[in-house]
Amino acid sequence: MPERAESPVPLVKMVEIEGRGRALVASLPLNAGQIVLRDSPILLYSALPLLASPQDARKNINFEYCSHCFKLISKEQPSPSFSCHYPGCSFSIFCSQNCQSLALSSSHTPWVCQALNQLRDGSSQLLQYPLDIQVQARFLVAAYNLAIISPSNFQTLLSLQGDAFTFISSPEAKDSVLFLHSLVSSLSSAPVNLSTFGLLFNVELTAALLAKDKLNAFGLMEPFSPDKERSVRAYGIYPMASFFNHDCLPNACRFEYIDAATADGSNVDMTVRVIHDVPVGQEICLSYFPVNIKYSERQKRLKEDYGFSCDCDRCKVEANWSDQEEDELDEGNPDDEKEEAMDEDDDEEMVAVDAGTVAQDETDFPHAYFFLRYMCNKDNCWGTLAPLPPSDSVISDVMECNVCGSLQSTKDVLDGNVLEQ
Numbered sequence: 015m016p017e018r019a020e021s022p023v024p025l026v027k028m029v030e031i032e033g034r035g036r037a038l039v040a041s042l043p044l045n046a047g048q049i050v051l052r053d054s055p056i057l058l059y060s061a062l063p064l065l066a067s068p069q070d071a072r073k074n075i076n077f078e079y080c081s082h083c084f085k086l087i088s089k090e091q092p093s094p095s096f097s098c099h100y101p102g103c104s105f106s107i108f109c110s111q112n113c114q115s116l117a118l119s120s121s122h123t124p125w126v127c128q129a130l131n132q133l134r135d136g137s138s139q140l141l142q143y144p145l146d147i148q149v150q151a152r153f154l155v156a157a158y159n160l161a162i163i164s165p166s167n168f169q170t171l172l173s174l175q176g177d178a179f180t181f182i183s184s185p186e187a188k189d190s191v192l193f194l195h196s197l198v199s200s201l202s203s204a205p206v207n208l209s210t211f212g213l214l215f216n217v218e219l220t221a222a223l224l225a226k227d228k229l230n231a232f233g234l235m236e237p238f239s240p241d242k243e244r245s246v247r248a249y250g251i252y253p254m255a256s257f258f259n260h261d262c263l264p265n266a267c268r269f270e271y272i273d274a275a276t277a278d279g280s281n282v283d284m285t286v287r288v289i290h291d292v293p294v295g296q297e298i299c300l301s302y303f304p305v306n307i308k309y310s311e312r313q314k315r316l317k318e319d320y321g322f323s324c325d326c327d328r329c330k331v332e333a334n335w336s337d338q339e340e341d342e343l344d345e346g347n348p349d350d351e352k353e354e355a356m357d358e359d360d361d362e363e364m365v366a367v368d369a370g371t372v373a374q375d376e377t378d379f380p381h382a383y384f385f386l387r388y389m390c391n392k393d394n395c396w397g398t399l400a401p402l403p404p405s406d407s408v409i410s411d412v413m414e415c416n417v418c419g420s421l422q423s424t425k426d427v428l429d430g431n432v433l434e435q
């Protein structure tokens with residue numbers, strides 16, 4: 015895990031940009047690789063469906079996750095894991111005594127434990143809905159618990175983008191919200207007295223919380239494996255990182271090291287590094303999904319999942335491409351069927367590019383340089399490469415991939431060689 019580069023002044027500041035809402039811009043000129051943000055989640059929840067018992071969910075898998083910090087716990091590890099003390103709770107285990115005691119007063123309070131067990135007991139209703147609904151039920155329990163354990167973090171969650179109207183965009187979504195709200199309402203003890211926030215516990219609030227989750231949650235991914243679809247292990251709400259807008263050719267990317275050997279819970283922290291120099295005042299953007307997805311698919315996802323149409327420089331160029339041009343690029347992909355995603359494992363198609371394509375299509379495809387220079391060339395990875403943080407303002411020649419974690423020299427990237435895992 016690269017060392018945190020401490021800066022005496024914040025390197026990004028929040029501004030309002032017409033048509034894009036709140037955004038983060040460089041408050042100083044930034045050097046390639048510089049860490050512009052390190053953010054801790056205010057809320058984390060498992061991406062596993064609620065009704066998957068540890069046994070079902072882990073069939074043939076020789077590990078479990080800490081229910082607090084989501085670090086992998088190998089069943090073969092010599093040290094014991096720690097369980098929840100509440101009666102009847104067989105679902106939560108912790109990687110250390112520290113995580114256990116933190117969880118019992120924060121992420122896994124008696125209310126959470128009881129709520130999750132009650133939802134599992136009433137499983138027949140949940141089983142009639144898609145698995146996503148079970149994960150959303152976990153989010154709601156975590157969100158209403160936040161109101162109890164940390165009113166200030168709950169206020170922060172409420173201040174993020176997303177309202178009830180955003181979420182209830184279709185009859186199916188409305189039906190899911192009504193069902194999820196009825197589930198939370200049926201819990202034996204009320205989640206919290208929301209009047210302290212000037213709020214009523216009603217369907218609109220539940221829908222607004224779900225919208226905030228949909229627009230702002232980051233997926234903490236399982237480690238990369240070239241022959242397996244990458245899945246989400248947990249979702250987190252990161253209060254500052256939530257202000258990064260999207261660009262299809264981003265100038266920054268995020269790194270997490272979820273299985274890093276840390277004792278203080280910082281394994282779930284996110285760091286964001288700029289991938290090349292950025293002048294003062296320029297907006298810092300992430301890509302909300304891997305950069306190799308084709309234009310029509312990107313537009314569809316951004317509209318459906320985030321409610322906007324992207325008009326970044328890359329989209330402006332690709333909007334004029336014919337279907338055939340999009341498909342021609344797609345043909346270069348050795349494994350069209352393979353899906354890979356930064357945060358969600360939805361269908362998407364790949365765009366592959368090589369040095370030949372760059373030279374040939376420079377006019378039609380001016381952003382090809384980005385793919386050559388900043389997209390990982392490891393098989394089926396499609397991660398983004400950022401230089402390691404600069405030392406004494408000297409830009410590193412080693413690029414790190416934010417998906418497979420490989421380290422490659424700039425020369426190797428351009429030559430297509432993977433250097434080191």
Ligand SMILES: C[S@@+](CC[C@H](N)C(=O)[O-])C[C@H]1O[C@@H](n2cnc3c(N)ncnc32)[C@H](O)[C@@H]1O
Nearest residue numbers: 033034035036175229256257258259260320322
């Ligand atoms: C994670 S939030 C980013 C921060 C948000 N702008 C705010 O004001 O809180 C995601 C939302 O930001 C807006 N957004 C992100 N990227 C955008 C872009 N390239 N163009 C327009 N709106 C964008 C969309 O409304 C999207 O649902």
